[in-house]
Amino acid sequence: MNVDLPVPGRALAVVAHPDDAEFQCGATLAKWAAAGCEVSHLVLTDGSKGTWDPHADTAALVAVRAEEQRAAARALGATGEVVLLGHTDGELEATLAVRGQVAYWIRKLAPDVVLGHDPWKRYRLHPDHRAAGFLAVDGVVAARDPHFFAEHGVPHHRPSALLLFEADEPDHVEDVTGFADAKVAALLAHRSQFETTHDIREGDDEQTVRFGSRVHERLAEHGALAGVALGEAFKLLDRL
Secondary structure, three states: OEEOOOOOOEEEEEEOOOOHHHHHHHHHHHHHHHOOOEEEEEEEEOOOOOOOOOOOOHHHHHHHHHHHHHHHHHHHOOOOOEEEEEEOOOOOOOOHHHHHHHHHHHHHHOOOEEEEEOOOOOOOOOHHHHHHHHHHHHHHHHHHOOOOOHHHOOOOOOOOEEEEEOOOOOOEEEEOOOOHHHHHHHHHOOHHHHHHHHOOOOOOHHHHHHHHHHHHHHHHHHHHOOOOOOEEEEEEEOOO
């Protein structure tokens, strides 16, 4: 099991929904940001399905989730861009057009490391995560070669590494000891998701503490893969 990449100068998390980056690689992003890395987010959907209320104003929810994502990035210490492509939540498809959008932002932001969903995860239920994974992988390939999407008018860019989270066969762990609280703080910025994904009743301090404990426990499980106290696990692709 590999442990710790050199701190990149720039990193880009390509995710399906607001809060996906914080759940899957938030502590890694916080660690790198604290070391001077320019961390950016590329969120592919608008998060409009992120409620169990059948009468919810989904347009208002989209606006709220955008602000929550920006607040979460600040909680991680991120100093890069928060780019929201706004595709409809639950309807993301790995089309050539969206691949071009992802490739454009990889070229524009020029990350040394891209992080994304592992599209090959078995039995993945959510179609957006699967599509977002393929878009990240395919976007890296398109961004690195000059004859893909030449109309972008932005120089091609080849990241040095791609870290895939939610992997069935992780082979790399980032030691995030000391950055669990930043991850929890960033997740708690997504207040609209307390009921749906956090299992927190608004204003219930005990449930909030339990949520933080679950996050710490998951980090400990990943850290144990590499003999560190707290970690986030990935499949590392570094021959791009």
